[in-house]
Amino acid sequence: MLRSILNRLLGMMVVMALVVTIVFVIVRVTPGDPAAVMLGPEATAADIAALRSKLGLDGSILEQFGRYVFDISQGNFGQSIFLGEPVTTALAQRAEPTFFLTVFSLVIATVIALPVGILSAYRRGSIFDQAATTIAMFAASVPSFWLGLLFIQFFAVKLGWFDTSGYGGPGASFADRLDHLVLPALALGLVSSALITRFTRASMLDVLNDDYVRTARSKGMSEWRVVLKHAFKNALIPILTVIGLTAALLISGAVVTETVFGLPGVGSLVVSAVLRRDYPVIQGALLVIAGLYVLVNFAIDMLYLAVDPRVRY
Structure with missing residues (x-):
């Protein structure tokens, strides 16, 4: 180990x-x-x-x-x-919006994708499975910035539920700042959930017909205990891999989304630095993003050790 x-x-x-x-x-x-x-x-x-x-x-x-x-x-x-x-x-002054945007987007993507992917694999070939697969393929092809513009037009301009842009004033409360992250986090999370859904479904299909799953059923265990405790646990490593990759992609993918929503994060800083040819900022941001990407992948590798004892040996 x-x-x-x-x-x-x-x-x-x-x-x-x-x-x-x-x-x-x-x-x-x-x-x-x-x-x-x-x-x-x-x-x-x-x-x-x-x-x-x-x-x-x-x-x-x-x-x-x-x-x-x-x-x-x-x-x-x-x-x-x-x-x-x-x-x-x-970079430090603009890290907070990017950090919370990435975390919330990943939480939204995971909360949506895992149940849908598991249920889709369990009900393979059903109407639910076909609908989930179709929606996931469509969501994967939708640019997050385009979805963000639709959200702004409908939820912010038409319904007035959220602000169109910004991150609150200098004295804004934490709750007010989080309110500004709802729409961009939804835009990124919904698009990212498509990849996790497809990988979860594929990974679950690989293990649902294995011998140990049939043995668990023959012992009289409840169906959902068989699916969640036995099948899902053994299907978790590839799912963790794609969640880790999604988290890393969200860090870099927040660049355009932050610009659309006017968030003063690292993404908007990078965009302005590119337009101004501010090379020190561009170099620093690239190194920080690459470092975060590497750290996320290292954290996923460590999770392998906790999830699957076979990896330790």
Whole structure:
């Protein structure tokens, strides 16, 4: 078990090293001088030289990479050109909306998908199964931002139940801020539930006809105890995998949704940084998102050890 954990930690470090290298290379292979692109056509040669020095672009590639890795190891992602503050501060100030949006979206997707997927597999070929499969395929093809626009038009504009955008004022209560997350969380959660539903159904179908399930039935156990305690528990590993992947995708997928709903989260920060060519913010956000993605996958690997004793050995 310890060896398995150490192998996964080593894999995490390798992945993050590759991510750091790729993020470093992206800025350097961008056509033109990054400093000149950020400052615009009106910048003087002195301004460009000053910014190149500030960004660490005035040394050799090896010197730049070494300085970049050292700064990251110290938790220094650089200074935002347009915000005038450290990238870590900018990301921390906008982390709350993105965090709660991701969590609520994942909860909505899981609460919808697991019961529907289990019941769909149990009633394979029924009208419910066909309807659930069709709706899941349709939901998987719907862009979350388009669904969000529909929600804004109907629930916010027409019915007036929710605000159209924002995250509440500076003195807004926690409940008021959560109220602003209902529509974007529903938009992301409903779309994400389609993938979890299909994987849950497929995983349950693989185990419902196994010998141990038939044995449990022959012992006189109730049908739902057989389905939930025996079948679902053994089908849980691939389901956990897709839930973990969904959580990681929600972190990156929140970018467009936050922009649609005007949420001051990491997603909207990344969009504005791309439009402004604020490379330090873009690099910092990419590293943070990649790090969260790796951590989510590591957490899912640890859940494997708790769910299935066979993985421990």
